[in-house]
Amino acid sequence: MIYLNQNTSNTIILELTSVSALLNPYYVFNFNNDLYPDQNTTFTANDQSNFKCRYNLFTITLTGASNTNLLNGTLNLNGGQYTYDIYETPISGSTIITGLTSITTGKVVVNGDNPSVASIYL
Secondary structure (H helix, E strand, O other): OEEEEOOEEEEEEEOOHHHOOOOOOEEEEEEEEOOOOOOEEEEEOOOOOOOOOOOEEEEEEEOOOOOOEOOOOEEOOOOEEEEEEEEEEOOOOOOOOOOOEEEEEEEEEEEOOOHHHHHHOO
16 A cells, blocks of 8 residues: 655655566556546656665655646645556656556555545535
8 A cells, every 4th residue: 555645745665676577667657546536647756766676666746736747756636545556668758558567556545635525525
């Protein structure tokens, strides 16, 4: 499980190299909102690990605003739960997942507000 806080840079550590088929892959993340499945965010983030054979280190920044950089892990996500898929690709800076192999899947929890949910229950 990945846990992310709003309005901050979040460091996450994953073990992706051990399940990758490519020799020097880049990773593409796809977050799909569990409450609103049509809210889908696909992005890349730089692997900052010094020991990629052991672990992969990424920084994902949640801005809580409209400024995003999907090629550098800067996102705007509502609070809530997401399902993630991570894909490997030989191409740097691509967010296209069509035809790519998903190497892992799991859950993401975003700690923060979700204005859409609040309006449903008013």
